Amino acid sequence: MIDHEQKVPGRKELLTAGAVAAAALLAAAGVRFMNTTGSKPAEGPAETASYTTPSEGAAYVKICRDGAYAAQVMLPAGDQTFTQKELILVNPWHLLPENYEAELENVEYGHRMDVCAAEHLRDMLADCRGAGYAPLVCSSYRERSKQESLFANDVRRFMYRGYTEEEAIEETARNVAVPGSSEHEAGLAADIVYAGRQVLDESQELNETQQWLIEHCWEYGFILRYPRDKQEITGITYEPWHYRYVGMEAAEEIMSRGICLEEYLGVIDADR
Numbered sequence: 001m002i003d004h005e006q007k008v009p010g011r012k013e014l015l016t017a018g019a020v021a022a023a024a025l026l027a028a029a030g031v032r033f034m035n036t037t038g039s040k041p042a043e044g045p046a047e048t049a050s051y052t053t054p055s056e057g058a059a060y061v062k063i064c065r066d067g068a069y070a071a072q073v074m075l076p077a078g079d080q081t082f083t084q085k086e087l088i089l090v091n092p093w094h095l096l097p098e099n100y101e102a103e104l105e106n107v108e109y110g111h112r113m114d115v116c117a118a119e120h121l122r123d124m125l126a127d128c129r130g131a132g133y134a135p136l137v138c139s140s141y142r143e144r145s146k147q148e149s150l151f152a153n154d155v156r157r158f159m160y161r162g163y164t165e166e167e168a169i170e171e172t173a174r175n176v177a178v179p180g181s182s183e184h185e186a187g188l189a190a191d192i193v194y195a196g197r198q199v200l201d202e203s204q205e206l207n208e209t210q211q212w213l214i215e216h217c218w219e220y221g222f223i224l225r226y227p228r229d230k231q232e233i234t235g236i237t238y239e240p241w242h243y244r245y246v247g248m249e250a251a252e253e254i255m256s257r258g259i260c261l262e263e264y265l266g267v268i269d270a271d272r
């Protein structure tokens, strides 16, 4: 099973714009991926790497889709004014702050979600199974440190091969989610597949388990986060398996109107 949505074949092209933008946010804000030993990094199993995050209020730079650079001050996700944490926006342009802490609760089989979403996910899974289907959670809360070490290891490998740090970060971001840019780190997203087909690709939409989830998820406060027709806004390709908890009211409006979370929140950056 693929447990890393950024690596699903075929989604690279569209993903690149968003991932590179996120990498640029980090680079511009002074994020450095360092080899703490000071020695030349070796290929193969990685050594410990350190990772520093942007200071608060830092000016961020983002890359537009045409590749041009535009300096723009953006607020990190943690500075957004929202009263319900389930509405926090996390995408390649709005990173989760490093100090963000999800309040975790067990869902099933070792999968954890934020307490605001866990019970609703359990209910949705139970009802889906009760209707005769076979949903399986294959990814839920993902620790930031895991994402950071994955990312830092790849950056060091590129640098060892002669890339500059900036180039290495951009190359890495094409294949690995930039730390802070995944909703899984907030404990608000779950990747759910049909147990009989545990592959994250578009064919998920063809099975009845997934169709039940897409039709009923809003009743439990979840949305299908990355619709096919909103890829230009979300920066992420169609994912008929990634469900995001946003609360009942928002979920009903988002799913019934056929909009995405960015549109619901009114946060769309015009130049991307």
Ligand SMILES: [Zn+2]
Pocket (backbone or CB within 6 Å): 005, 139, 184, 189, 190, 191, 241, 242, 243
């Ligand atoms: Zn996901």
